[in-house]
Amino acid sequence: MKILFTVILLPIIVFGQTKSDFEKLIEETNQYLNQYSLLSPFADEYYSISTFGLSKKEIKEDFEDEYYDEMLSENKDSIQSYYMIMYFQRKITENINQIVKHPYFCKVSIKELLNSNELSIVVSEDNKLYNFSFDEKTGGTYRSRISITHYTEFFPQDSTQLAEFNSFFKSDGYNGIFTLKTDEGTKYVLTSSARVCLSCFETSVRLITFKDNEFKEEFKYSVSSRDWNEGVSYNHETKTIAVDYHIDDLTPQCYCSGETDEDKFSFDVFADNEYSINCKCKFVFNGKTFELVEESWKKVDNGNRKK
Structure with a gap:
């Protein structure tokens, strides 16, 4: 007993x-x-x-x-x-x-x-993928962050594999992690935004998957812009990525497919201050990856744009 x-x-x-x-x-x-x-x-x-x-x-x-x-x-x-x-x-x-x-x-x-x-924590819906991030406090216009990413099913075999895991994820962290259940297994959508200079803003959406003890990227779209309200965003309810920005010196081209037609989608951003070019793209998740379904561009009167 x-x-x-x-x-x-x-x-x-x-x-x-x-x-x-x-x-x-x-x-x-x-x-x-x-x-x-x-x-x-x-x-x-x-x-x-x-x-x-x-x-x-x-x-x-x-x-x-x-x-x-x-x-x-x-x-x-x-x-x-x-x-x-x-x-x-x-x-x-x-x-x-x-x-x-x-x-x-x-x-x-x-x-x-x-x-x-002080600490931002984003977690996937299956409670497996975590990102912790906080302000690095460098005092510069680039608001860099310290980021730590953890995946509960990742077990590094050596220091090299651990280093590869850490380098796969953005150093500034993420503001959203979303889970997608597919026939190919679980996939994750990562969203991020960062201020990289006084008037430079970067937004990004990534689709990643975990297999054989490592993450792989299956889709990515990012935009650098002068306007905080522009860029790329993700709607998890509709599983849709929306891209909306005006071309400038940071992103002087307008394209969605990744294959740029110089005559159609490239413009001199300094040639005409009266007008600017607004670019739009739309991607929808098709069960495997994000598929381009809409793309457009148009000339915008800068006077009306600022009102």
């Missing part, structure tokens, strides 16, 4: 420790995110170390070293702001990578637990 009791009790104890470790990771990550949200690349040059709520152990391990002397103030109680930005970036990234590998990860709603406004 005593042996039976021990066999039953052991999994309960192990489960309790696993949950406790996971909860500690979540709490710690939320603390790091909250501290990171207070940092700005435009703030004062130094931050007081005591303002970050770090434990004595963390301060001893991370700041009491000759390597950090040049980053500290003269009396060594404050540290350069750019280092604290990188410090919390590293801590947040390390913790997220631990969280997604934890056995308790698949038992919870991670979006409810990591609820800081």
Whole structure:
């Protein structure tokens, strides 16, 4: 009877420790995110170390070293702001990578637990593909983000395979992940948008599939534009991709199929300031991939366009 009791009790104890470790990771990550949200690349040059709520152990391990002397103030109680930005970036990234590998990860709603406004989390409807991203805080006009993508059924065999997985996904992350069930298996639609300079905006839609322990891209359309309200978008209800933009110096051609007819679809964007060219495309998912069903372009009076 005593042996039976021990066999039953052991999994309960192990489960309790696993949950406790996971909860500690979540709490710690939320603390790091909250501290990171207070940092700005435009703030004062130094931050007081005591303002970050770090434990004595963390301060001893991370700041009491000759390597950090040049980053500290003269009396060594404050540290350069750019280092604290990188410090919390590293801590947040390390913790997220631990969280997604934890056995308790698949038992919870991670979006409810990591609820800081600093962190964006998008999840596929089958709860298998995750993307975490947050502002890199470089202070530049390119609003770059730090992105971590996780797929529950990907098991890297070596560092090369892991590197290939990471390079497959956009470094700035995604604002949407949608699941498509097909005869060929599950496919995912990824949508993204990014500000890459003061007046440069990039939008993108990708169709990907997972097979033989790797992702492959089956369709992609992206647009670089001067107008935030233009570009490429995806409607999951109708499984339709809509492209709508005016040609400019970033995208000086109007085409949908990928095969450009120079006479028909290429224009001198600086030749006539009175008119501009509006390009439109429409793609519909046909059960396997996105198929072009409509394409058009027209001259637009710039005076009417600005009204």
